[in-house]
Amino acid sequence: MYNFNLKGNRKLGVMPVTRSPQLNCPDTCTLKGAGCYAELGPMGWAWADDAKKGITFDDILTKIKKIEKGTLWRHNEAGDFAQDGEGFVDAEHIKALVNANTGKRGFTYTHHNPVKNAEVIKFANDNGFTINLSAENMNQVDEYVALGIAPVVTILPMDAEKVTYTPNGNKVVRCPASEKITCKDCKICQRSDRDFVIGFTAHGSRKKKVEKIALQMVA
Numbered sequence: 001m002y003n004f005n006l007k008g009n010r011k012l013g014v015m016p017v018t019r020s021p022q023l024n025c026p027d028t029c030t031l032k033g034a035g036c037y038a039e040l041g042p043m044g045w046a047w048a049d050d051a052k053k054g055i056t057f058d059d060i061l062t063k064i065k066k067i068e069k070g071t072l073w074r075h076n077e078a079g080d081f082a083q084d085g086e087g088f089v090d091a092e093h094i095k096a097l098v099n100a101n102t103g104k105r106g107f108t109y110t111h112h113n114p115v116k117n118a119e120v121i122k123f124a125n126d127n128g129f130t131i132n133l134s135a136e137n138m139n140q141v142d143e144y145v146a147l148g149i150a151p152v153v154t155i156l157p158m159d160a161e162k163v164t165y166t167p168n169g170n171k172v173v174r175c176p177a178s179e180k181i182t183c184k185d186c187k188i189c190q191r192s193d194r195d196f197v198i199g200f201t202a203h204g205s206r207k208k209k210v211e212k213i214a215l216q217m218v219a
Helices: 041-053 057-065 091-100 118-126 138-147 207-215
Strands: 003-005 017-019 072-074 105-110 130-135 152-156 163-165 171-174 197-201
Touching (some): 017 072, 057 091, 130 138
């Protein structure tokens, strides 16, 4: 089951936000069960509670359609797109989200295989609903940027500089989020045409595990 609220959270700021079922999360995400911020603490409790008190995907679409034009909103503060178990997302779900988002400024992230799902991910970004490809280290950033289908984000070590570069020279800018700057203030992740990658430093109670993933395979 899904969740929708208009309040956002401390990091995001006040904006409409959704959550999707845990079963939507693909096994291609190495953070799954090994550092995902959404699995523990208050977010984890709320996410688990969605299974009992959540709403349907059709309900989510109805609520998104009612969001005021021009509004910034975040899809999936936890969870990912529905999948078929073979590594493919439910393309019709994404197309329905694109339609519901018309005139609004929706954005999200996905750990689903970008090669298998390239067509529908590119379709969403070309039509106003921003899907960021979630990479897990600098080498994977280069692979994802080379696809040319969507903006890219990645995780970074805790001591990462404000600006770093991948082995292939792609620019990575550390997320500026702080006590004073929220996602609602920043809005960078909603820009599908940006020419740089956004990096999120390892955080949460499992940040050391996350940092190890960020450092893997870095040339």
